[in-house]
Amino acid sequence: MSAKYHTPLDRFICSADKALRVISGVAAASRPTPAVHVDDAHLTDEERKHSAGLIRVDHVGEVMAQALYNAQARFAKSDALRDQFEKASREEEDHLAWTAQRLKELNSRTSVLSPLFYAGAYALGTVAARMGDQHSLGFVVETERQVEKHLESHLQDLPAGDAKSRAIVDQMRIDEIAHGKAAQDAGAAQTPLPVRVAMTAMSKLMTGTAYYI
Incomplete structure (x- = not known):
């Protein structure tokens, strides 16, 4: 259903439902993992431990992305922008599912700090x-710029033999670039320095802790 048919109560319920699904680790991908073949x-x-640490960071990044888009969609002023945020959120949910699956394959787990990072990102998105x-669109542009940068670093840092993780991270990077461009094309404003x-x-705190826990 298009966001324009949602009442404020509907949006609150949808927002709470999505938060619970993200934090509990329930994510369904609409696309096969790029590493399927x-x-x-x-x-x-x-090497396995290092790959797991990097993918765990990426997974937490996607938890935060869900929080950001969830908050921005809930409080967007226009229905068109709300639809755009919700579409991007659904695409980002693929990343959440792909990284969770890859962590299982690496005999590892998601971060126990995910709920805290979700809450912090939701506050920033609000x-x-x-x-x-x-300004909300500008926030997306800045977010995707930072995410693209750290995904590029992970492509360099992943063990040479871990082609499966690299395939996932590279597709995530491509998607993030597209989301940032869409926000820019929609009329994004410069994000204020304090927000940046x-x-x-928050990004440094996340990457410095999620790698280990």
């Missing part, structure tokens, strides 16, 4: 949405 090469214990649609600083700080 990639053979899982032998990795040493150290602030961005309250600033108006153009807060986003960078």
Whole structure:
């Protein structure tokens, strides 16, 4: 159903339902994992642990992305923008499912801190949405720019033999670029410096902790 038919109560219920599904690890991909036809090469214990740490960071990043889009869709001023955020969120849910699946294949788990990062990202997304649609779009552009940067670093850091993880991360990077461009084309405004600083700080906190826990 299009977002324009949702009442504020409907949007609250949908938002709460999505939050519970994301935090509980229930995510369904609409596309097959990009690694479906990639053979899982032998990795040493150290390489497997390193890959799992990086993919766990990526998974938490997707938890945060869901929180951001959830908040921005809920508080968007226009129905068209709300639909755009919800569409991007559904595509990002693929990333959430792909990384969760890859962590299982690596005999690892998702971060126990996911609920905290979801809450923090939701708060940031709410602030961005309250600033108006153009600033909310600018927030998406800045978010996707930061995510693209860290995914590129993960492509460099993943063990050479872990082609499955690399295939997933590369497709995620391509999708993030597309989401950022769509937001830019829709009339994104420059994100204020204090918000950019807060986003960078949260990103550093996330990457520094989710790798381990």
